[in-house]
Amino acid sequence: MGWALLGAGLLMALYTLLRYGLRRAPPPRARAALRGITAIVTGGSGGIGAATALELARGGARVVLAARSAVRGEATARRIRTETGNAEVRFMQLDLASLRSVRAFASTFLRQEPQLHLLINNAGVSAGGTTEDGFSLTFQVNHLGHFLLTQLLLERLRSCAPSRVVIVASRAHCAGRLRLHALGRPPPGPLSTFQDYCDSKLANVLHARELATRLQDTQVTCYAVHPGFVNTELFRHAPLWLKPLLLPLAWLFFLDAAEGAQTSLHCATQEGLERFSGRYFTDCRLQEPWPAARDDQLARELWDASERLVGLVGSEGSPSPAPAAALQ
Ligand SMILES: NC(=O)c1ccc[n+]([C@@H]2O[C@H](COP(=O)([O-])OP(=O)(O)OC[C@H]3O[C@@H](n4cnc5c(N)ncnc54)[C@H](OP(=O)(O)O)[C@@H]3O)[C@@H](O)[C@H]2O)c1
Numbered sequence: 015m016g017w018a019l020l021g022a023g024l025l026m027a028l029y030t031l032l033r034y035g036l037r038r039a040p041p042p043r044a045r046a047a048l049r050g051i052t053a054i055v056t057g058g059s060g061g062i063g064a065a066t067a068l069e070l071a072r073g074g075a076r077v078v079l080a081a082r083s084a085v086r087g088e089a090t091a092r093r094i095r096t097e098t099g100n101a102e103v104r105f106m107q108l109d110l111a112s113l114r115s116v117r118a119f120a121s122t123f124l125r126q127e128p129q130l131h132l133l134i135n136n137a138g139v140s141a142g143g144t145t146e147d148g149f150s151l152t153f154q155v156n157h158l159g160h161f162l163l164t165q166l167l168l169e170r171l172r173s174c175a176p177s178r179v180v181i182v183a184s185r186a187h188c189a190g191r192l193r194l195h196a197l198g199r200p201p202p203g204p205l206s207t208f209q210d211y212c213d214s215k216l217a218n219v220l221h222a223r224e225l226a227t228r229l230q231d232t233q234v235t236c237y238a239v240h241p242g243f244v245n246t247e248l249f250r251h252a253p254l255w256l257k258p259l260l261l262p263l264a265w266l267f268f269l270d271a272a273e274g275a276q277t278s279l280h281c282a283t284q285e286g287l288e289r290f291s292g293r294y295f296t297d298c299r300l301q302e303p304w305p306a307a308r309d310d311q312l313a314r315e316l317w318d319a320s321e322r323l324v325g326l327v328g329s330e331g332s333p334s335p336a337p338a339a340a341l342q
Contacts, residue, residue, distance in 0.1 A: 046283035048073035052129040052174075053282070054167075055079055056108060056160065057137025059086040061246035062182065064094070065275035066134055066282075071100040073283070078127065080108035080119060081137070110137055110159030111145045113324055120166035130170040132282050135160040135218075136182040140211040141251035142200070149198035149323070152207065156214035158198060161221060162324040168234070175233035176288075179225065180281045183218035183238045185296070188304040190216025192312065197319045207251075217316055219294055219303050224313035226292025235291035237281035238307075242297065243267070244274030 053070050057063035058079030071077050071094050079094075081087040087105035094103045106123065109115040123130075137160075143151040149158060164179060171177040189212040193201070201209040222238035229236065245268040249260050280298040281287060294303040306312065321327045 045069070046073045046279075048075035048283065051075040051131045052127060053077050053132035053134060054123070054130065055134045055136055056110065056163070057081060058134075059083060059090045059105075061248065062241050062244055062271050062274040062278065063134070063136040064090050065271040066136060066278050067103070068094050068097065069272075069275060069279050070132070070282070071095075071098040071103050074100060075132070076102040076127075076129075077104075078123065079103070079105045081105065082107070082109045082111075108137075108163075110155040110163070111151055113147050113154075113159070113162060116159050116162045117166065120163060123167070124170060129174050130167060131174050131177045133164060133167055133171060133177075133179045134182070134278055134282060135164065135179065136278065138182065138184075138214075138248065139251070140207060140248060142207045144200075150200040150210050152210040153198050153200075153214045153217070156211070157217040157221065158320060158324055160218075161320045162326070164221075164225065165321075165324075165326055171234045172232055177234050178282055179222070179234070179236035180278050181218045181222045181236065181238045182278055183222070183240060183294070184211075184215040185240045186212045187215040187219045187307050188212075190214075190306060192216055192220075192306075192316060194312075194315050194319050197316075198323050216307055217320075219307040220309070220313040220316050221320075222294070223292045223307070223310070224317045227310075227313075228317075229291070233288075235288050237287065237290070237292075238294045238303070239277045239281055240294070240296040240301075241274040241277055242269045244269045244271060246271055246274070 048070060053075050055063050055067040055070070055077060058067040059081035067077050067079055079087050079091050084105065084107055087107070091103050091105040095101055106119060108119040137155060139152055139155045141151055145151055145154045147154060160181065171179065192213055200206050201213065203209065219238045222236045225236045245264040249264065252260055277295050277298050281295050290300055294301055294307065
């Protein structure tokens with residue numbers, strides 16, 4: 015009996031240690047007043063994106079949920095309108111796995127919405143497969159699609175400045191290895207999907223870094239974010255053998271989606287962050303990313319390669335078409 019009690023006590027202590035060691039929820043933030051602000055949240059139909067959109071709507075922002083599934087997107091928009099009493103929440107279809115869809119979204123958005131102050135590049139996936147554009151699904155959704163989207167919306171962000179771009183990356187960028195000659199192709203090896211995810215997240219951090227350099231003196235600033243380990247549907251495509259391990263871990267130790275949205279919201283709304291444009295945040299605090307994510311030359315080369323892959327410059331590096339032309 016005594017041993018059983020001791021064992022139970024030790025298990026409780028271990029659980030508490032792990033839960034509050036691993037599960038470091040960011041400190042609560044004051045709600046920002048966002049009336050007059052228009053925001054796009056990609057992947058706003060579920061997980062961290064829906065929690066981010068909910069909080070922006072609570073602050074009074076006009077929020078566009080840019081998501082793939084109309085059923086899920088409309089349902090989330092309806093739920094957020096009901097929960098917040100903010101009627102200015104709408105769904106618009108965007109499939110980041112299709113460059114055609116990204117262009118169509120940007121074109122419709124620019125026609126229908128006169129303002130854009132916040133672009134939250136949140137959608138993400140970790141799955142195998144190839145897109146209609148011939149790129150690996152994970153790399154296109156997580157990086158290339160968002161890269162094109164940001165470029166197509168940049169003029170609107172500039173004209174509405176001060177404005178911000180928040181790029182939801184991940185601590186997984188630490189294992190990223192960008193092979194610029196094979197960018198957008200799945201990495202070789204048995205852990206190809208996982209490696210591709212890490213590569214795409216490294217690309218996210220470098221994207222924010224180079225974007226900030228190119229936007230100096232414009233009052234458009236940008237930030238890369240690690241949201242923490244969050245219990246969402248991100249791991250739905252994980253191999254079957256991994257799920258029994260992952261699910262209890264996620265359930266016991268990971269943040270919930272509202273907690274996972276806090277660092278994105280911090281970077282989107284906290285005053286005085288402008289001098290940290292291009293930097294990486296986690297737990298609502300500035301943090302140094304891994305060395306590869308601080309490599310300015312790699313960031314420049316990634317930018318040039320991404321421009322070519324999404325068709326914003328010719329393969330010979332000929333000048334970008336004007337954004338309006340790129341929408342066609
Ligand atoms: N969860 C974590 O522990 C964790 C840790 C570090 C970083 N992150 C990052 O956080 C971000 C949000 O992930 P999450 O955890 O909230 O995952 P999630 O629950 O799976 O949500 C991902 C969102 O992305 C959308 N999406 C997927 N493919 C898309 C596409 N082709 N076009 C447009 N939207 C698409 C999904 O929409 P559908 O409903 O249509 O699938 C969904 O709304 C991701 O960038 C992820 O890499 C998450």
